[in-house]
């Protein structure tokens with residue numbers, strides 16, 4: 001769902017963009033559009049912006065989809081500076097971006113990490129790190145006995161971690177779980193498809209990368225002919241950052 005490349009043709013009614021501009025885009029793998037697994041992408045205005053200054057096309061291609069998802073998570077959470085946000089899957093790319101953008105927004109972030117990922121997660125700047133896994137909610141409650149204001153569940157642990165959230169807090173699910181209706185918690189379903197033309201948010205992400213707030217992370221660059229291998233390795237777990245396919 002995301003791509004970066006060089007504009008080689010501009011539609012007749014489009015202004016402000018020129019052949020040769022380096023851009024990053026979100027692409028929809030729906031209907032006839034086909035998503036970003038293409039050599040040539042047709043992208044409507046609003047779905048792309050310039051790559052961040054000083055950032056390669058390869059690194060920029062990791063930003064739009066998970067970056068827009070992270071911004072949607074923060075928007076749905078509706079938190080204020082000083083509020084607490086817990087994040088599962090913090091070592092994953094969505095988790096990376098949520099933690100960094102939340103810290104920049106002044107939230108108190110509690111992130112999970114396996115021992116091997118601790119240095120990576122610490123570099124994102126959370127206030128606290130707790131062990132990942134089934135003990136996550138209990139570890140969060142040790143830090144915040146009443147529970148956190150919101151939980152971004154990028155590891156999709158759902159009922160295993162929901163107890164980390166305070167009564168009346170917010171649970172942000174990334175795979176369509178509508179929750180168990182308990183304790184007045186507001187269960188939100190995150191859907192990045194609705195950010196297809198969120199140009200202002202893409203600009204926000206570009207500035208976040210340029211200022212060093214957001215760190216694009218490339219796991220490995222592979223030619224498109226090795227896409228199947230990339231998927232197999234992704235499914236096996238343990239990827240840190242994003243595989244980038246080149247055409």
Ligand SMILES: NC(=O)c1ccc[n+]([C@@H]2O[C@H](COP(=O)([O-])OP(=O)(O)OC[C@H]3O[C@@H](n4cnc5c(N)ncnc54)[C@H](OP(=O)(O)O)[C@@H]3O)[C@@H](O)[C@H]2O)c1
Pocket residue numbers: 065066069088089090091092093094095112132133154155156157173174175176190191192193237238239241
């Ligand atoms: N709804 C939307 O619009 C939307 C948009 C973007 C992403 N998503 C979803 O968000 C999720 C995260 O995406 P991503 O790109 O960040 O994936 P990712 O890079 O694979 O990150 C997932 C992270 O969660 C960890 N994890 C997996 N199972 C866990 C468990 N039981 N306990 C603790 N940690 C666990 C993984 O660790 P290991 O690698 O060690 O397993 C990995 O660090 C995916 O499910 C994706 O489909 C949804």
